[in-house]
Amino acid sequence: MSEPTTKRPVAGSTVASSVRRLGLGEMRHLGLLAALAILVVVGLVTRPDNFATTSNLVSILSLAATIGVITVGATFVIIGGGIDLSVGAVMALASVWATTVATQEQGPLVMVICALSVGTTVGLINGLLIAYGRLVPFIATLAMLVAARGLAQRMSDRKTQLIRVDNSAIVDLSTTRWLGIPLVVYIFALVVVLGWILLNRTTFGRRTYAVGGNVEAARLAGINVRRHTAVLYGLSGLCCGIAAIIIMARTTTGSSTHGDLYELDAIAAVIIGGTLLTGGRGTIVGSILGLLIFTLITNLFILNGLNTSDQLIAKGLIIVVAVLLQRRNLKERAP
Amino acid sequence: MLVMKGIVKQFPGVRALDGVDLDVRAGEVHCLLGQNGAGKSTLIKVLAGVHQPDEGTIVFNGEQVRPSSPMDAIKLGFATIYQELDLVDGLSVAENIFLGHEHAYFGFVNRPAASKAAREVMERLGHPEIRPSTEVGRLSPAAKQVVSMARALSHDARLIIMDEPSAALAHDEVANLFRIIRELTAQGVAVVYISHRLEEIREIGDRVTVLKDGRTVAVGLAARDTPTTQIVSLMTGRNVEYVFPPRGGRTLGEEVLRVEGLTAPGVFRDVSFSVRAGEIVGLAGLVGSGRSEILEAVYGARPAAGRVLLEGRPVRRGVVGTVRRGMGLAPEERKAQALILDQSVTANITLGTLPEFAKFGWIDRKRERSEAKRLSELLDIRPPDPERPIRNLSGGNQQKAVLARWLLGGLKLLLLDEPTRGVDVGARAELYAVIHDLAERGIGVLLVSSEVPEVLGLADRVLVLREGAVIHQGDATELDEHRVLDMIMNGRAA
Numbered sequence: 001m002s003e004p005t006t007k008r009p010v011a012g013s014t015v016a017s018s019v020r021r022l023g024l025g026e027m028r029h030l031g032l033l034a035a036l037a038i039l040v041v042v043g044l045v046t047r048p049d050n051f052a053t054t055s056n057l058v059s060i061l062s063l064a065a066t067i068g069v070i071t072v073g074a075t076f077v078i079i080g081g082g083i084d085l086s087v088g089a090v091m092a093l094a095s096v097w098a099t100t101v102a103t104q105e106q107g108p109l110v111m112v113i114c115a116l117s118v119g120t121t122v123g124l125i126n127g128l129l130i131a132y133g134r135l136v137p138f139i140a141t142l143a144m145l146v147a148a149r150g151l152a153q154r155m156s157d158r159k160t161q162l163i164r165v166d167n168s169a170i171v172d173l174s175t176t177r178w179l180g181i182p183l184v185v186y187i188f189a190l191v192v193v194l195g196w197i198l199l200n201r202t203t204f205g206r207r208t209y210a211v212g213g214n215v216e217a218a219r220l221a222g223i224n225v226r227r228h229t230a231v232l233y234g235l236s237g238l239c240c241g242i243a244a245i246i247i248m249a250r251t252t253t254g255s256s257t258h259g260d261l262y263e264l265d266a267i268a269a270v271i272i273g274g275t276l277l278t279g280g281r282g283t284i285v286g287s288i289l290g291l292l293i294f295t296l297i298t299n300l301f302i303l304n305g306l307n308t309s310d311q312l313i314a315k316g317l318i319i320v321v322a323v324l325l326q327r328r329n330l331k332e333r334a335p
Numbered sequence: 336m337l338v339m340k341g342i343v344k345q346f347p348g349v350r351a352l353d354g355v356d357l358d359v360r361a362g363e364v365h366c367l368l369g370q371n372g373a374g375k376s377t378l379i380k381v382l383a384g385v386h387q388p389d390e391g392t393i394v395f396n397g398e399q400v401r402p403s404s405p406m407d408a409i410k411l412g413f414a415t416i417y418q419e420l421d422l423v424d425g426l427s428v429a430e431n432i433f434l435g436h437e438h439a440y441f442g443f444v445n446r447p448a449a450s451k452a453a454r455e456v457m458e459r460l461g462h463p464e465i466r467p468s469t470e471v472g473r474l475s476p477a478a479k480q481v482v483s484m485a486r487a488l489s490h491d492a493r494l495i496i497m498d499e500p501s502a503a504l505a506h507d508e509v510a511n512l513f514r515i516i517r518e519l520t521a522q523g524v525a526v527v528y529i530s531h532r533l534e535e536i537r538e539i540g541d542r543v544t545v546l547k548d549g550r551t552v553a554v555g556l557a558a559r560d561t562p563t564t565q566i567v568s569l570m571t572g573r574n575v576e577y578v579f580p581p582r583g584g585r586t587l588g589e590e591v592l593r594v595e596g597l598t599a600p601g602v603f604r605d606v607s608f609s610v611r612a613g614e615i616v617g618l619a620g621l622v623g624s625g626r627s628e629i630l631e632a633v634y635g636a637r638p639a640a641g642r643v644l645l646e647g648r649p650v651r652r653g654v655v656g657t658v659r660r661g662m663g664l665a666p667e668e669r670k671a672q673a674l675i676l677d678q679s680v681t682a683n684i685t686l687g688t689l690p691e692f693a694k695f696g697w698i699d700r701k702r703e704r705s706e707a708k709r710l711s712e713l714l715d716i717r718p719p720d721p722e723r724p725i726r727n728l729s730g731g732n733q734q735k736a737v738l739a740r741w742l743l744g745g746l747k748l749l750l751l752d753e754p755t756r757g758v759d760v761g762a763r764a765e766l767y768a769v770i771h772d773l774a775e776r777g778i779g780v781l782l783v784s785s786e787v788p789e790v791l792g793l794a795d796r797v798l799v800l801r802e803g804a805v806i807h808q809g810d811a812t813e814l815d816e817h818r819v820l821d822m823i824m825n826g827r828a829a
C-alpha cells in the first residue's frame with residue numbers, strides 16, 4: 001500500500017523487465033538466427049564457389065520479397081486470431097487484373113493502383129464475411145482461395161499475360177538496382193518496417209494482440225472487434241496486392257498460376273517465427289526470420305541440385321521442430 | 336499428516352516462496368492466509384504437482400513425497416480446486432468431473448456410468464439442478480465452482496486443497512460449501528482452505544498459517560480465537576483499519592444514468608433506477624438474481640428491452656459506443672472477460688482507454704508506461720513492475736489491474752462486478768478508498784457484490800434484487816445486513 005513495505009526483488013525485477021523488454025522477445029529470435037547461421041554455413045561449405053555471390057544473395061532476397069510481403073499480412077491476421085488461406089490466389093487475381101489489356105492501356109501507375117485495390121477489396125470481402133457474416137476464417141478464406149483463382153483463370157483465359165513494353169516501368173522495379181540491390185527488395189523492406197511499426201507502436205497493433213488474445217475481454221474493453229477483424233483481412237489483401245506487383249516485376253507477367261501454395265509458405269513462416277496459431281502472440285521479426293530460413297533452404301537445395309521433393313520433406317521437418325520448440329516455450333510460461 | 340518444510344520456489348525475477356513451512360493434521364481445516372502475492376497459490380501448486388520446488392521437503396503420512404505432475408499428486412491423494420477455474424468449457428459437466436479418470440473400458444467412455452456418478456456427486460453437493468450433460472461453458476461462475484469441487488471430490492482424496500473456493504459463491508452457497516467441508520473432515524480428510532474473508536476462517540477453520548512475502552510468519556494459530564488485529568498485522572506487517580471510508584461530504588450531481596423498464600426475458604424484468612454523478616449505487620442479490628446481467632445490459636454488452644440513458648441521451652447497443660461515452664465495466668470473471676493474459680500489465684491497464692495515449696493511432700509509450708506505473712503504485716499491484724506479463728501475477732493483483740483500467744480517462748459511469756473478489760484485506764481498504772475517491776470526483780458507480788456488508792458499507796443507495804426483479808430500493812443507511820439477507824433469500828420486501 002502507501003507504506004514502502006519490504007519488497008523483495010525490486011532491483012531484480014527491473015533488471016528482469018529490461019531483459020524481457022529487450023531480450024526475451026529476441027531470445028526466441030536468437031534460435032532462429034542460429035538456424036539461419038547454420039544454413040549459411042551449410043551453403044558456404046557445400047557450394048563455396050556460388051553461394052556467397054552477390055547474384056545468389058540477390059536472388060534469395062528477391063525470392064523472399066514476394067512471399068515476405070504476404071507473410072507480413074499473414075502475421076497480423078494470425079496474431080489477431082484468424083487465418084488467411086486465400087493469399088496466393090488473391091495475389092494471382094491481382095496480377096491478372098493488373099495486366100489485362102484494358103488495364104495495361106492506362107499505363108503502369110493504374111496497373112499498380114489496380115493490383116493494390118483488387119487485393120484490398122478481396123481481403124475486405126474476406127473480412128466482412130468473417131466478421132459480420134460470422135463465417136469461420138478457415139472456411140471463408142478457403143472458399144476465397146478457390147473463387148479468386150477461378151476468377152483469375154476466367155479473366156486471363158488461363159493464358160499468361162505479358163507486361164507490354166510501354167509499361168516496362170513495372171518490370172524496372174526488379175531490374176533497377178540501388179546499391180546493387182533490386183528495388184523490389186526495398187519495397188519488401190519497407191513493408192516489413194511499416195508492418196513492424198503498425199504492430200508495435202500503434203493502437204491498431206495493440207488491439208490486434210488483444211483481439212487475438214481474448215476476444216471477449218477485447219469486446220468488453222470497448223474495442224470494435226468486428227471492424228478490427230475486417231480491417232485485418234483487408235490489410236492481408238493489401239499485402240497480396242503489393243506482392244502481386246513484385247511478382248509482376250520479377251516475371252514480367254500476370255498469371256492465374258502465380259502464388260500457388262504461397263499460403264502454406266506464409267503460414268509456415270509465421271509459425272516458425274513463433275506466432276501462435278491460436279492468436280494473441282507473435283512478432284513480425286520472427287515471421288521474417290522464419291521466411292528467410294525457408295527461402296534459404298529452397299536456395300540450398302537448388303544450388304546443390306537436389307530433388308524438390310526432399311526439399312518439401314526438409315521444410316515439413318522444420319515446421320514440426322519449430323512447433324515442438326514453441327511448445328516447450330509455452331510450458332515454461334504456463335502458470 | 337502433511338508436513339512441508341523450507342519450501343523455496345523461484346520464478347524468473349521473483350522468489351515466490353522463500354522457505355515456507357506448513358503442517359496439516361488429518362481431519363482439520365487448515366487455513367492459509369496472506370496478502371495478494373504472498374505465495375499461497377504457488378504453495379498449493381507445489382503440493383498439486385504443478386510447480387516443482389527448488390528446495391524443501393514434503394512429508395505425507397511419514398513418507399517423503401515429491402509430486403512431479405498433477406496426475407502424480409492425485410495419485411498421492413491430493414485433490415485441488417484452483418483459484419482460477421480450470422474447466423474445459425466445451426465439455427459437459429460429467430466429462431469435466433471425470434476428466435483424466437474417465438469411466439472407460441478399453442478407451443471407450445461409459446457415458447451412463449459417468450453421468451450417474453456425476454449426478455450423485457452433484458446431489459451430494461446440494462446441486463441436483465446442474466445436469467451432467469450440460470456444457471460447462473453455459474454455466475454461471477458459481478455453478479462452475481461447484482463443478483470444480485465435484486471434480487475434486489470425485490478423486491477420493493485424503494487432502495483437499497481449496498484456493499479461494501468461496502470467491503465465486505454467494506452467501507447460501509458458502510454455507511453449503513461448509514457443510515461439505517465438515518462432512519469431509521469428519522471422515523478424516525484434511526482440508527487446506529485459502530480465503531481472504533476472515534469471517535469464513537473463523538467459522539470453518541481449525542488452525543491458521545500466515546504467509547507474508549513468501550515466508551511463513553505464523554504457524555498453527557487457533558482460527559477462532561486469534562484476534563483479527565493480530566492476524567491482519569501478521570499478514571500486512573502493519574495495522575490496517577478494515578473499515579469503509581466515511582460517508583457524506585460528497586455532493587451528488589446531475590443524473591448520469593437512467594434505466595427504465597429494462598427487461599431480458601427469463602433473466603430480469605422491469606428494472607428501473609438511476610445513478611447520479613458522485614453516487615454509489617449497490618445491487619444486492621443472490622447469484623442468478625440477474626445482477627451481473629443487468630450490468631452487462633446497461634453496458635450494452637447484452638441485448639435487453641427498455642431504455643438506458645447516459646446523461647439524458649439514449650445509449651445504443653454495443654460496447655464500443657458506451658465506452659466512448661464514458662462507461663467502464665470491471666467484469667466478474669477476470670480471466671475470461673477482462674484479461675489479455677499474454678500481454679503486460681501495462682497493456683492490460685490501458686486497453687480500454689488506448690486512444691487517450693495515442694495521436695493518430697501512434698501510442699505514446701512513455702506516457703502509457705508512466706500512467707500504468709502510477710496506477711499500479713496507487714493500487715499496490717505487486718510485483719511493482721508493470722512490464723511483466725499479467726499471466727504471472729497473483730489472482731488478487733490481476734483483479735487490481737482490471738480496476739485500474741477504468742481509472743484512466745474521462746470516465747462518467749463505472750460498473751463494478753465483484754470488484755474485491757480475491758483481493759486481500761489491506762488492498763481492499765485501499766480499493767474502497769479509490770472507489771470513494773472516484774465518486775468524489777463526480778463519477779457515478781454501480782456496484783454488484785455478493786458480500787452484503789460491502790454493498791451496505793460502500794453504497795449510498797441499494798437495490799435489492801430477487802429472481803430478476805427489484806424488490807426494494809432505498810438508502811443504505813436504512814438497511815442492515817440482516818434485513819438485506821432476509822429480503823434476498825426469502826423475498827420479504829421491507
Ligand SMILES: Nc1ncnc2c1ncn2[C@@H]1O[C@H](COP(=O)(O)OP(=O)(O)OP(=O)(O)O)[C@@H](O)[C@H]1O
Binds near residue numbers: 350757
Ligand atoms: N508462473 C509465474 N511466473 C512468475 N511469477 C509468478 C508465477 N506465478 C506466481 N508468480 C509470482 O509469485 C508471487 C506469489 O503468487 P501467488 O499466486 O502464490 O500469490 P497468492 O498468495 O495466491 O495471492 P492472491 O491472494 O492474490 O491469490 C507473486 O508475486 C506472483 O507474481
Ligand SMILES: [Mg+2]
Binds near residue numbers: 377729730
Ligand atoms: Mg492465489
